[in-house]
Amino acid sequence: MNPRRHKTLLELQCELPAGELRFDSDTLQSHSGDKWFASRLPDAVALPRSTRSVATILRFAHRHNLPVTARGAGYGYVGGCVPSRGGVVLSLARMNRIKEINSHDFVTVVQPGVVTHHLHEAVEKQGLYYPPDPASRADSSIGGNIATNVASGSVVRLGSRTHKNKTGFDLARLFVGSEGLLGVVTEATLKLLPLPPFRACLGVGFGSMKGAARAIRAVFGSGTLPSALEVADAFTLAAAQKRTGSKLLTGCRAHIIVELDGQEGSVRSELKRLEEMIRAMKPVFVQRGYGAEDCEKFWQLRREFSYALRDTGLTKLNEDITVPRGRLEDLFCFAEWLQKKHHLPVACFGHAGDGNIHVNVMVDKMQPGAPRRSEAALDDLFRQVLAWGGVITGEHGIGLAKKRWWPDAASEEVRALHRVIKQALDPKGILNPGKFV
Amino acid sequence: MNPRRHKTLLELQCELPAGELRFDSDTLQSHSGDKWFASRLPDAVALPRSTRSVATILRFAHRHNLPVTARGAGYGYVGGCVPSRGGVVLSLARMNRIKEINSHDFVTVVQPGVVTHHLHEAVEKQGLYYPPDPASRADSSIGGNIATNVASGSVVRLGSRTHKNKTGFDLARLFVGSEGLLGVVTEATLKLLPLPPFRACLGVGFGSMKGAARAIRAVFGSGTLPSALEVADAFTLAAAQKRTGSKLLTGCRAHIIVELDGQEGSVRSELKRLEEMIRAMKPVFVQRGYGAEDCEKFWQLRREFSYALRDTGLTKLNEDITVPRGRLEDLFCFAEWLQKKHHLPVACFGHAGDGNIHVNVMVDKMQPGAPRRSEAALDDLFRQVLAWGGVITGEHGIGLAKKRWWPDAASEEVRALHRVIKQALDPKGILNPGKFV
Numbered sequence: 001m002n003p004r005r006h007k008t009l010l011e012l013q014c015e016l017p018a019g020e021l022r023f024d025s026d027t028l029q030s031h032s033g034d035k036w037f038a039s040r041l042p043d044a045v046a047l048p049r050s051t052r053s054v055a056t057i058l059r060f061a062h063r064h065n066l067p068v069t070a071r072g073a074g075y076g077y078v079g080g081c082v083p084s085r086g087g088v089v090l091s092l093a094r095m096n097r098i099k100e101i102n103s104h105d106f107v108t109v110v111q112p113g114v115v116t117h118h119l120h121e122a123v124e125k126q127g128l129y130y131p132p133d134p135a136s137r138a139d140s141s142i143g144g145n146i147a148t149n150v151a152s153g154s155v156v157r158l159g160s161r162t163h164k165n166k167t168g169f170d171l172a173r174l175f176v177g178s179e180g181l182l183g184v185v186t187e188a189t190l191k192l193l194p195l196p197p198f199r200a201c202l203g204v205g206f207g208s209m210k211g212a213a214r215a216i217r218a219v220f221g222s223g224t225l226p227s228a229l230e231v232a233d234a235f236t237l238a239a240a241q242k243r244t245g246s247k248l249l250t251g252c253r254a255h256i257i258v259e260l261d262g263q264e265g266s267v268r269s270e271l272k273r274l275e276e277m278i279r280a281m282k283p284v285f286v287q288r289g290y291g292a293e294d295c296e297k298f299w300q301l302r303r304e305f306s307y308a309l310r311d312t313g314l315t316k317l318n319e320d321i322t323v324p325r326g327r328l329e330d331l332f333c334f335a336e337w338l339q340k341k342h343h344l345p346v347a348c349f350g351h352a353g354d355g356n357i358h359v360n361v362m363v364d365k366m367q368p369g370a371p372r373r374s375e376a377a378l379d380d381l382f383r384q385v386l387a388w389g390g391v392i393t394g395e396h397g398i399g400l401a402k403k404r405w406w407p408d409a410a411s412e413e414v415r416a417l418h419r420v421i422k423q424a425l426d427p428k429g430i431l432n433p434g435k436f437v
Numbered sequence: 438m439n440p441r442r443h444k445t446l447l448e449l450q451c452e453l454p455a456g457e458l459r460f461d462s463d464t465l466q467s468h469s470g471d472k473w474f475a476s477r478l479p480d481a482v483a484l485p486r487s488t489r490s491v492a493t494i495l496r497f498a499h500r501h502n503l504p505v506t507a508r509g510a511g512y513g514y515v516g517g518c519v520p521s522r523g524g525v526v527l528s529l530a531r532m533n534r535i536k537e538i539n540s541h542d543f544v545t546v547v548q549p550g551v552v553t554h555h556l557h558e559a560v561e562k563q564g565l566y567y568p569p570d571p572a573s574r575a576d577s578s579i580g581g582n583i584a585t586n587v588a589s590g591s592v593v594r595l596g597s598r599t600h601k602n603k604t605g606f607d608l609a610r611l612f613v614g615s616e617g618l619l620g621v622v623t624e625a626t627l628k629l630l631p632l633p634p635f636r637a638c639l640g641v642g643f644g645s646m647k648g649a650a651r652a653i654r655a656v657f658g659s660g661t662l663p664s665a666l667e668v669a670d671a672f673t674l675a676a677a678q679k680r681t682g683s684k685l686l687t688g689c690r691a692h693i694i695v696e697l698d699g700q701e702g703s704v705r706s707e708l709k710r711l712e713e714m715i716r717a718m719k720p721v722f723v724q725r726g727y728g729a730e731d732c733e734k735f736w737q738l739r740r741e742f743s744y745a746l747r748d749t750g751l752t753k754l755n756e757d758i759t760v761p762r763g764r765l766e767d768l769f770c771f772a773e774w775l776q777k778k779h780h781l782p783v784a785c786f787g788h789a790g791d792g793n794i795h796v797n798v799m800v801d802k803m804q805p806g807a808p809r810r811s812e813a814a815l816d817d818l819f820r821q822v823l824a825w826g827g828v829i830t831g832e833h834g835i836g837l838a839k840k841r842w843w844p845d846a847a848s849e850e851v852r853a854l855h856r857v858i859k860q861a862l863d864p865k866g867i868l869n870p871g872k873f874v
Contacts, residue, residue, distance in 0.1 A: 102763065104761075104762065105761035105762050105764075106762050164788075164828075164831035166832055168846075168852075169614070170610050171611075171851070171858075174608075177606070177607055181606075193662065194659075197659075223564075223633055223634040224631070262660075263706075265706050266702070266703030269700075320603075324541075324544070325542050325543050355601065389542075394603055398603075398605060406605075410605055415605075421858065421861055421862075423861065424860065425854070425857065436605065437605075
């Protein structure tokens with residue numbers, strides 16, 4: 001760090017409560033990136049405990065043209081919180097209070113550092129339900145990519161605690177998912193649902209992906225809206241089998257989980273009908289789980305998929321592409337073609353219900369030419385997904401990892417719109433610089 | 438109109454296909470406002486048939502600093518499409534094609550002039566479901582307040598046909614509901630659901646609003662998420678009884694409709710449970726309807742409420758405020774207090790499920806001092822709703838009607854954010870000028 005910047009940062013340190021701005025190398029190291037491979041050391045790490053401190057930091061940064069890269073728990077997949085231009089990493093990890101759970105208004109008010117799983121547990125104790133359920137829920141925090149403080153350091157409250165709002169522009173939605181480029185979240189009011197009194201699951205193994213795809217179509221065709229509908233391919237299953245030692249998956253080349261929730265009687269009878277329908281398709285096996293505890297076992301398997309792929313020792317390029325729902329089968333066929341063309345294993349699993357499939361290109365980084373081939377495979381994948389009217393990211397964002405494909409994913413007009421909005425809200429470009437806008 | 442502007446508009450007419458720019462007084466008159474009372478004649482009315490024409494108009498307007506006020510069917514309630522500064526009213530009414538209904542991707546692609554009810558009918562024929570169901574669905578159009586063309590006349594495609602998307606900022610959500618201040622919609626891709634195979638309704642009359650509120654709480658408390666939950670107060674019911682001649686409502690001072698949808702067996706058993714629960718509360722009457730045809734009768738009654746209030750001969754100030762869900766009872770109490778204080782009838786009905794209640798302040802405009810009293814009543818209403826953490830509009834927008842309360846509804850920081858975004862996307866301020874930003 002150049003001495004001038006260091007002096008500036010010491011000034012900032014004086015403006016903050018003790019311990020909220022750190023320079024020690026362990027802290028810098030542990031705030032240099034996320035789950036993606038890229039990283040860079042920041043000049044300092046801010047660990048504010050209040051909205052006031054966050055506003056102080058941003059006002060200061062605005063005055064001194066200091067880059068600020070906000071981060072939640074650092075469990076992102078696209079390098080979104082890598083401090084590409086150095087400066088301050090602003091961690092919201094210490095702002096982790098659940099401030100209110102209101103069972104009359106069906107909302108909760110949380111600070112951004114609250115770990116998702118803790119919120120799940122807390123609201124469920126009161127008979128309430130916060131649906132978002134990332135695989136990383138034990139680690140990732142609510143704040144993530146959301147942002148409600150603008151770059152100049154002024155504090156704004158967007159949206160409302162009502163379940164409907166048409167007051168002016170929908171700025172809350174503009175900030176949500178803006179990847180720290182427009183502002184910093186210091187508090188979020190989240191909608192809750194009544195906790196469904198009952199859950200039930202089917203886990204079904206198929207001899208082919210074609211069979212699984214047919215079952216998925218049949219579920220929707222029956223007018224049923226499952227609370228979750230997950231699918232995994234042969235490569236993923238093989239890895240999971242290796243990790244868990246389970247015999248169950250033998251002979252399976254595709255697997256789906258269907259979950260229903262609601263009133264117990266309805267869930268039981270609807271699951272039975274789905275089971276009959278699916279059994280008639282002659283799958284390899286069908287497992288049924290009634291109640292939260294049984295369902296958890298299915299989800300435990302689902303969460304293992306990610307870890308199982310890591311066990312292979314290969315580097316997993318986890319691409320969260322999303323296709324129009326009618327393209328699911330095409331996508332799985334395409335992934336097989338992709339493997340053959342580029343001689344790289346490709347493992348697919350994800351959310352069949354919304355077309356958001358995690359396509360994992362598995363790379364042996366030691367192999368000569370592997371990085372080049374994996375880039376070429378991603379080129380092919382993204383080109384095809386976009387040609388189908390799909391998108392290159394359904395969850396993780398663009399960050400650094402997908403920056404190269406941003407011009408393919410967004411037209412020149414759309415990119416220009418991003419630039420004018422970025423310019424309007426962060427005129428000095430201090431927020432998360434070096435990313436896609 | 439000054440002669441220079443007229444000459445400019447004749448130039449624009451030459452750039453457009455025949456019949457797409459009109460000056461005749463009937464057309465000007467019928468495009469001077471919406472369902473709210475304010476109106477102003479535009480200098481010309483554009484009735485484009487293509488995105489290309491819309492882009493031509495906006496490019497031209499941008500070059501010549503010409504105000505452009507976009508409108509759908511003109512069924513808004515807040516004067517949002519009144520051309521406050523004259524110029525061109527841009528009607529999307531002739532762009533009314535349903536371009537695609539896709540049962541694999543669960544999306545439909547429509548032009549903005551498509552009448553909502555027509556879309557309902559078309560998708561339901563294919564076993565699909567478009568949930569939004571405004572009372573004005575026979576007249577209002579999909580386009581309404583949405584906007585996807587920026588002011589400079591460039592054409593952009595935002596969002597995607599996937600059910601999930603994290604590519605860049607959520608600009609589609611920024612344009613949706615921006616009241617024609619940021620751009621003009623020429624095409625929209627809408628998400629569809631599988632058509633639920635069965636619907637069923639309860640219609641329940643209560644002797645008091647307290648009873649109705651208790652029932653509403655019990656419904657949510659049971660972990661049921663109804664597809665609709667509507668409530669109406671005594672004044673509304675009296676007007677409806679007068680209009681329909683129905684004896685049923687005698688003795689009722691509150692009425693709720695609960696609708697469930699889903700698989701037939703589940704819907705029947707869940708409705709039965711809700712009915713038992715509600716009957717135990719000793720309501721005045723309970724009606725049950727199974728199947729779409731029976732349910733339609735309940736909704737026909739619901740749609741009559743609005744017309745019934747108009748039958749009173751009073752002017753209906755329909756305020757679509759939304760309160761946090763726990764404040765429903767407080768709101769109805771407050772509305773009664775409001776009637777007494779200002780000597781004006783207040784009729785409340787609306788969507789108990791999301792806290793969005795239409796509070797109709799009924800004004801006899803012939804009575805001396807009535808307008809002043811009604812403004813004072815709205816002042817009280819909005820102040821209280823905001824104090825509860827509610828919002829002054831949940832559906833209709835700010836427009837002209839609520840412009841006076843915009844500074845109460847949005848903080849100086851939030852209004853500043855609106856201004857910078859408006860300035861960034863419409864630097865010359867040609868889009869729907871004179872409104873709230």
